[in-house]
Amino acid sequence: MEKFTTLQSKAIPLAIENIDTDQIIPARFLKATDRNGFGDNVFRDWRFNEDNSKNEDFTLNNPKYSGSILVAGDNFGCGSSREHAAWALSDYGFKVIVSSFFADIFKGNALNNGLLPVQVSPEFLKVLLAEITEKPEIKLEVNLEHQTISVVDTSFKDAFEIDPYKKTCLINGYDDIDYLLSKKTEIEAFEAKNLTK
Amino acid sequence: MKKTLFDKVWDAHVVDSIENGPQVLYIDKHLIHEVTSPQAFNELEKRRIPIFRPNQIVATADHNTPTENQHLPIKDENSRKQLEQLSNNCKKNNITLYELGHEYNGIVHVMAPELGITQPGMTIVCGDSHTSTHGAFGTIAFGIGTSQVAQVFASQCLLLKKPKSLRVSVNGKLKKGVLPKDVILYIIAKLGTNAGTGYFCEYAGDVFENMSMEGRMTVCNMSIEMGARGGMIAPDQTTFDYVKGKTFAPIGNDFDKKVNYWKTLPTDQGATFDKEYFFDAEDIEPMVTYGTNPGMGIKVSENIPELNDASFEKSLEYMDFKKGESLVNKPINFVFIGSCTNSRIEDFRVAANYIKGKQKADNVTAWLVPGSKQVEAQIIKEGLKTIFDAAGFKLRQPGCSACLAMNDDKIPQGEYCVSTSNRNFEGRQGQGARTILASPLVAAATAVEGKIIDITKQLN
Ligand code: SF4
Numbered sequence: 001m002e003k004f005t006t007l008q009s010k011a012i013p014l015a016i017e018n019i020d021t022d023q024i025i026p027a028r029f030l031k032a033t034d035r036n037g038f039g040d041n042v043f044r045d046w047r048f049n050e051d052n053s054k055n056e057d058f059t060l061n062n063p064k065y066s067g068s069i070l071v072a073g074d075n076f077g078c079g080s081s082r083e084h085a086a087w088a089l090s091d092y093g094f095k096v097i098v099s100s101f102f103a104d105i106f107k108g109n110a111l112n113n114g115l116l117p118v119q120v121s122p123e124f125l126k127v128l129l130a131e132i133t134e135k136p137e138i139k140l141e142v143n144l145e146h147q148t149i150s151v152v153d154t155s156f157k158d159a160f161e162i163d164p165y166k167k168t169c170l171i172n173g174y175d176d177i178d179y180l181l182s183k184k185t186e187i188e189a190f191e192a193k194n195l196t197k
Numbered sequence: 198m199k200k201t202l203f204d205k206v207w208d209a210h211v212v213d214s215i216e217n218g219p220q221v222l223y224i225d226k227h228l229i230h231e232v233t234s235p236q237a238f239n240e241l242e243k244r245r246i247p248i249f250r251p252n253q254i255v256a257t258a259d260h261n262t263p264t265e266n267q268h269l270p271i272k273d274e275n276s277r278k279q280l281e282q283l284s285n286n287c288k289k290n291n292i293t294l295y296e297l298g299h300e301y302n303g304i305v306h307v308m309a310p311e312l313g314i315t316q317p318g319m320t321i322v323c324g325d326s327h328t329s330t331h332g333a334f335g336t337i338a339f340g341i342g343t344s345q346v347a348q349v350f351a352s353q354c355l356l357l358k359k360p361k362s363l364r365v366s367v368n369g370k371l372k373k374g375v376l377p378k379d380v381i382l383y384i385i386a387k388l389g390t391n392a393g394t395g396y397f398c399e400y401a402g403d404v405f406e407n408m409s410m411e412g413r414m415t416v417c418n419m420s421i422e423m424g425a426r427g428g429m430i431a432p433d434q435t436t437f438d439y440v441k442g443k444t445f446a447p448i449g450n451d452f453d454k455k456v457n458y459w460k461t462l463p464t465d466q467g468a469t470f471d472k473e474y475f476f477d478a479e480d481i482e483p484m485v486t487y488g489t490n491p492g493m494g495i496k497v498s499e500n501i502p503e504l505n506d507a508s509f510e511k512s513l514e515y516m517d518f519k520k521g522e523s524l525v526n527k528p529i530n531f532v533f534i535g536s537c538t539n540s541r542i543e544d545f546r547v548a549a550n551y552i553k554g555k556q557k558a559d560n561v562t563a564w565l566v567p568g569s570k571q572v573e574a575q576i577i578k579e580g581l582k583t584i585f586d587a588a589g590f591k592l593r594q595p596g597c598s599a600c601l602a603m604n605d606d607k608i609p610q611g612e613y614c615v616s617t618s619n620r621n622f623e624g625r626q627g628q629g630a631r632t633i634l635a636s637p638l639v640a641a642a643t644a645v646e647g648k649i650i651d652i653t654k655q656l657n
Contacts (some may be wrong), residue, residue: 007466017508018390018490022622027601031261031275033235045624050610073508075391076422078490079622080601081326082233083342104394104426105326105340112344163358165218175344180352181246183221187354190212190223193498 001114003173006143007095008152010067013133014059019072020079022108025088027080038084039091064136068095071128075099076117077106086110097141098149100125111166112175118142118149124158131156144170199468201362202431203397206337206462210320212354219356225319226253227349228305231283232260233324233601237346238286248290250353254277255314256287256294259304261603264566264593267297276604301444303569303595306330306537311571313443317432317459321347327537327619328333328427329420334412334440335432335462337397340421360426361471363396364464367404369478374656376547377412378539378617378636380404381419382484386494388474393425394427394474399464400430404478410439411543417617418538422491431463483652485524486621486634488512493621497525497639497651516621517611518633524649525635531614532563532644533626536600539617539637542575548641549581557589558647564606565590566598590644602627615643 001131029041046058053182054061076099077085088107089097094115100122102110111115120128131138131151139152144167150157162170180187200208212221234256241248248254261276271277280297287294295301304328309315315327315331321338322328323347331338341355348355365384377657398420405413413430420428437456440446447455481497489512495501501513503520513520534548543568557563565585567573573595576582582592599606600618607627608614614632617640618625621632635643642652 016511020490020620020622022601022620022625025325026624026628030232030603031273031279033279033453034239035236050628076274076490077328078390079620081324081340081342083236083324086342090485101391101394102423105342109342109344112342163218165215165356176348176356177240177244177246177351179356180221180348180354181355186213186221187223187352190354194209194223 001173001175004095004114004116004144004170006062006141006145007068008139008141009069009095010137011066011069011071011098011132011140012059012063012065013129013130014070014072015133017073018075018078021077021082022079022083024085025082030082030084035087036091038088042088042092049192066091069098069140069142070094070096070158071098071125071132073099074122074125075101075103077110078103080104081109083109083113086113086115090115098125098128111170114170114173116144116170118160120149120158124156127156129193199465200331201449201464201468201470202335202336202399202429202462203362204337204468206318206320207359208336209318219358221354222320222321222357223354224253224349226255226314227353228321228323228328229256229327229346230260230305231255231258231279232553233343234346235279235282236343237350240347241350246351248292248350251291253353254292255309256283256292257302257308257574258283258297260597260601262297262563262596263604264596264598264606267594300570303571304537304540304551304597306414307568307572308416308541309409309442310334311569313440313446316437316440316455317444318462322355326421327418329425330414330418330537332417332420332427332429333410334436335429335459337427337429339427360397361395363393363398363425363472363477364470365398365400365474366402366544367400367476367478368402369404371404371481372477374483374638374652375481376636377415379481379484381416382486382491382494382634383481384476385419385423385492387476388423388485390422390490390492391424393420396425397549398425398428399466399470400428405430406433409543410435411541415538416542419491432459450509463625470551483636483639485639485649486525487516487518489515489621489623491619491621491634494634497649498653525651526648527613528560528648529613529615529643530560530562531608531612532561532640533566533599533614533616533618534637534640535564535566535568535598536618537568537597538619540566540572542572544617544637545572545576545581546579547637549584551638551641552588552590552645553584555588555645560647561644563590563644564593564599566593566606567595569595601627602630603627608632615640615649
């Protein structure tokens with residue numbers, strides 16, 4: 001997994017609430033057996049019209065906006081547990097998703113793939129969305145070490161929470177498998193004690 | 198200390214704890230299917246890590262399978278490849294697979310309980326959010342992402358923070374025509390789609406105590422739709438009777454010993470929950486959803502609420518409904534009875550009981566998709582298929598089907614579908630499809646009438 005410390009980038013606003021994983025990556029694209037290429041179909045049915053032409057009204061197609069931070073409405077990532085949603089967002093180039101609330105499984109999936117979910121207060125989210133919609137050229141800074149997100153060159157700043165264990169994993173670029181494998185002895189002892197009962 | 202059902206099962210599976218961090222939780226059973234497992238197998242292969250406990254894994258093919266002509270080679274190349282890869286991965290790693298056509302094949306959350314793989318007091322995971330279904334047995338069961346599938350492959354464990362506890366109690370007597378599906382749609386409509394986030398939910402009260410195992414599974418299945426990681430119902434005599442005699446259930450002395458343990462699992466009197474909700478059974482009526490998340494539900498007899506909220510309005514626009522409108526008499530051209538929420542034998546009995554002696558409306562395309570080969574066989578054995586045939590319905594072969602429309606079972610653009618599945622998200626049942634979630638009874642009535650009716654009026 002790639003290491004994550006700080007990121008400065010422009011951001012893309014997506015002021016829609018309850019964005020579910022079916023919207024992020026529709027089921028018909030889940031037939032692949034590897035992790036790559038899902039970015040082409042992220043938000044597929046919002047990005048493209050029925051005839052496969054680009055939907056110019058959709059924020060990702062708006063040349064005004066760019067960057068590796070997506071700022072989305074409340075309750076992001078609800079619905080299916082498909083990790084393809086996190087892969088698709090990463091593969092498209094996002095490194096951070098900002099929202100005022102994340103669904104459980106999505107949050108875990110994102111963290112397991114080095115995609116940082118930054119949960120801010122509803123008030124701060126409103127400010128952020130307004131700022132980046134009006135001034136697409138402004139940059140945001142996400143500092144994982146200090147757990148802060150700010151609008152560069154302004155006083156807008158908010159703190160975010162992250163599980164300390166997950167924070168260490170992201171900063172060092174290692175994952176849960178490494179940790180679990182180091183616990184083999186304990187796991188086998190647990191099995192010996194409990195499974196034979 | 199007084200413990201909840203969830204505490205008891207969780208605590209019995211903790212291998213180790215990281216200070217201020219997650220715990221290492223042991224997983225008893227790992228269920229896998231074709232869509233969320235290939236990348237996990239690849240990951241392990243790449244890192245040269247062997248599968249730690251292949252005999253605690255059971256695989257099925259369900260999400261991506263056709264529901265017609267299952268004996269023929271699969272036409273769609275990508276689907277075929279995905280299924281082939283599952284077979285290869287299972288063979289290579291000595292994992293039991295109930296592939297397409299096998300007598301035990303079916304939707305993962307239908308086949309595991311009916312085979313007795315699911316038992317009280319276990320921890321069960323699967324790369325599928327509706328794994329919460331298995332909680333009906335007093336099991337900690339929840340959906341995981343593919344990275345976690347790889348973790349369980351590697352270590353039979355997961356790193357997790359213990360969720361908070363929530364209890365939803367429903368007491369009283371359910372009205373005629375109110376099914377378990379209505380109970381859970383009602384709860385979600387009342388609590389919203391993220392009331393349960395960060396929580397594991399226990400369902401308590403006499404409504405659940407009096408419910409069949411099939412009904413309890415329908416309820417626990419949709420826990421995820423209110424944001425909860427999982428739902429649980431205390432194991433009782435109904436549970437023990439259901440498990441007894443199932444293919445992989447313990448037998449004889451072993452079974453009795455297990456039952457003695459299972460009897461210790463229910464929540465202790467006086468144990469506290471982080472959050473509690475109470476509802477009266479008498480307030481619940483047959484439900485339908487009108488929007489694009491499962492929390493947007495109303496009683497069939499009610500009108501769509503009138504809210505001024507951008508997300509709400511966007512949702513109604515997608516559904517082509519108006520504020521304050523009633524859904525009764527809306528013409529409906531598609532009906533789907535299936536999915537891991539409502540594709541068990543009891544659901545088809547309800548449908549057949551209503552349909553018997555009636556005819557499917559001409560405008561309606563109805564898909565009846567059993568949850569497993571065993572359910573399919575039972576439908577035929579009980580003569581339900583004859584009823585469906587006579588009424589102009591066609592029984593298809595098992596699989597997830599139009600629940601997520603990964604195969605050919607897609608609802609066309611702009612069409613409404615009254616569906617017994619669990620998600621009414623935009624495009625869930627096909628691009629531009631409009632889903633109305635309901636019970637198998639409401640779905641069957643819609644198929645016969647060709648429109649939504651107020652079923653309560655007909656029943657009384
Ligand atoms: S029936 Fe639907 S919800 Fe259930 S496992 Fe299949 S796709 Fe998921």
